[in-house]
Amino acid sequence: MMQYNNTHELLNVPADAPRSIADVAKRHLLMNFTPAGKYREDELPIYVRGEHCSVFDENGKRYVDGLAGLFCVQLGYTHGAEVGDAVREQLATLAFQTTWSVAHPSAALLAEKLASLAPGDLNRVFFTSGGGESNEAAIKLARQYQQTLGHHARRKFIARRVAYHGTSFGAMSLNGITAVRAMFEPLMSGVRHTYNTKRYRRPADETEAQFTEFLLADMEAQIIQEGPDTIAAVILEPLQNAGGSLTPPEGYYQGVRELCDKHGILLIADEVITGFGRLGRWFGSAHYDFQPDIITFAKGIASAYVPLGGVIASDHVIETILDGPLGMYNHALTYGGHPVACAAALKNLEIMEREGVVENVATLSPYFAQKLSEMADKYANIVGDVRGDGFHRSFELVTNHEAKRWDSEKVSAADFVGMYLNPALFEVGLICRVAIDAENNPLVQLSPPLVMTRDDIDELTALLDRAFTLAVERSGL
Numbered sequence: 001m002m003q004y005n006n007t008h009e010l011l012n013v014p015a016d017a018p019r020s021i022a023d024v025a026k027r028h029l030l031m032n033f034t035p036a037g038k039y040r041e042d043e044l045p046i047y048v049r050g051e052h053c054s055v056f057d058e059n060g061k062r063y064v065d066g067l068a069g070l071f072c073v074q075l076g077y078t079h080g081a082e083v084g085d086a087v088r089e090q091l092a093t094l095a096f097q098t099t100w101s102v103a104h105p106s107a108a109l110l111a112e113k114l115a116s117l118a119p120g121d122l123n124r125v126f127f128t129s130g131g132g133e134s135n136e137a138a139i140k141l142a143r144q145y146q147q148t149l150g151h152h153a154r155r156k157f158i159a160r161r162v163a164y165h166g167t168s169f170g171a172m173s174l175n176g177i178t179a180v181r182a183m184f185e186p187l188m189s190g191v192r193h194t195y196n197t198k199r200y201r202r203p204a205d206e207t208e209a210q211f212t213e214f215l216l217a218d219m220e221a222q223i224i225q226e227g228p229d230t231i232a233a234v235i236l237e238p239l240q241n242a243g244g245s246l247t248p249p250e251g252y253y254q255g256v257r258e259l260c261d262k263h264g265i266l267l268i269a270d271e272v273i274t275g276f277g278r279l280g281r282w283f284g285s286a287h288y289d290f291q292p293d294i295i296t297f298a299k300g301i302a303s304a305y306v307p308l309g310g311v312i313a314s315d316h317v318i319e320t321i322l323d324g325p326l327g328m329y330n331h332a333l334t335y336g337g338h339p340v341a342c343a344a345a346l347k348n349l350e351i352m353e354r355e356g357v358v359e360n361v362a363t364l365s366p367y368f369a370q371k372l373s374e375m376a377d378k379y380a381n382i383v384g385d386v387r388g389d390g391f392h393r394s395f396e397l398v399t400n401h402e403a404k405r406w407d408s409e410k411v412s413a414a415d416f417v418g419m420y421l422n423p424a425l426f427e428v429g430l431i432c433r434v435a436i437d438a439e440n441n442p443l444v445q446l447s448p449p450l451v452m453t454r455d456d457i458d459e460l461t462a463l464l465d466r467a468f469t470l471a472v473e474r475s476g477l
């Protein structure tokens with residue numbers, strides 16, 4: 001195995017050669033889900049500044065951020081200074097306190113604000129520092145709730161295929177993405193995966209109502225197969241991100257709610273992405289008109305300017321636990337309800353309300369859909385499906401439309417993405433997520449900042465159009 005002692009050796013340059021931030025990052029920074037080997041050769045983008053819906057690299061080149069960081073910078077990059085003022089004030093007043101047997105204003109006020117925004121009787125908030133931690137907290141909440149009721153066998157969870165819920169052990173166990181899980185087995189036991197709501201490959205003559213029926217029948221069959229009184233909770237994202245912006249068919253969530261009620265199972269909505277306006281309502285569950293028992297959130301609550309997440313639980317769940325023998329939720333984090341993060345989130349929500357950010361998504365969602373559908377028509381030879389909702393939309397690329405899969409003899413799906421589409425996006429200056437999905441088709445995901453205007457959408461789609469043209473021409477498709 002090769003061993004490298006310093007940046008210059010790794011990069012194979014003389015000891016006195018100038019170093020860049022990219023060089024330093026390549027040597028010392030262990031990046032998230034990033035194949036480091038690729039960056040021995042390739043350029044590593046270094047973003048140094050953000051403005052509205054764009055970021056700028058160290059050479060001053062602008063990139064339109066069609067991914068909102070990672071589905072999270074709701075406000076784009078303009079409001080950092082204003083959120084920073086709130087952070088500075090909090091640091092100057094009370095830099096840190098816990099929410100262990102004491103409380104402080106910013107956590108209390110943020111919890112109250114969330115209770116007012118969340119649907120129904122979701123009134124009790126526990127804070128974490130991110131999405132995976134929030135799902136861990138929800139797992140423990142659901143299990144403790146069932147234990148408190150004396151349902152000692154109810155420890156299992158039903159999640160959906162290809163869904164992503166985080167990388168810590170509990171959250172990772174909920175994932176329906178084999179590649180994320182397999183290396184770390186055995187995980188938390190008792191997680192089963194049911195169908196997700198991807199309709200693209202369903203039989204052409206199946207109606208939406210039949211699809212809903214099929215999905216609910218599969219879920220109920222699984223519940224019965226496992227034994228209903230062994231299931232603690234069902235967890236799902238209102239719009240599933242992994243797999244490419246999977247929207248529910250009509251009646252699906254209402255049916256899931258009924259199944260949960262019928263079998264004494266809690267319903268957890270993972271709103272780490274769909275929370276805070278992405279679908280044009282504060283929460284995706286409200287957008288699709290269903291009532292979860294627990295919502296998990298992160299990302300957009302503070303426009304990701306600071307790390308913050310949490311769970312919002314129904315009065316019923318929390319009162320059951322607080323009335324139980326332990327008299328408390330049996331979970332804790334030093335940073336749960338960190339005053340600085342909560343102050344930033346309060347300011348973020350204030351700005352979102354002031355600027356009508358959630359309404360902006362609801363207003364522009366049809367226009368965004370129309371622009372992407374025009375792109376799908378223009379590139380009909382490679383676009384198999386375009387789907388999504390609000391400001392979360394995806395293209396699934398195929399070359400064989402009858403079989404609905406990528407099987408070009410000219411270029412493989414991986415080469416099209418790695419050698420042509422990603423470099424073209426980089427060249428034109430557009431950030432979006434391009435992945436090969438579980439069925440080996442390229443997915444192009446767009447999830448821009450929620451402050452995008454009509455003009456911004458025009459620019460984003462023009463850049464995507466340009467990148468598609470370059471990739472198709474250069475790959476010879």
Ligand SMILES: Cc1ncc(COP(=O)(O)O)c(C=O)c1O
Nearest residue numbers: 130131132133164165166272273
């Ligand atoms: C739906 C969903 N849940 C949970 C997570 C995990 O969040 P984090 O990376 O903050 O732990 C993610 C991350 O993208 C997500 O998309």
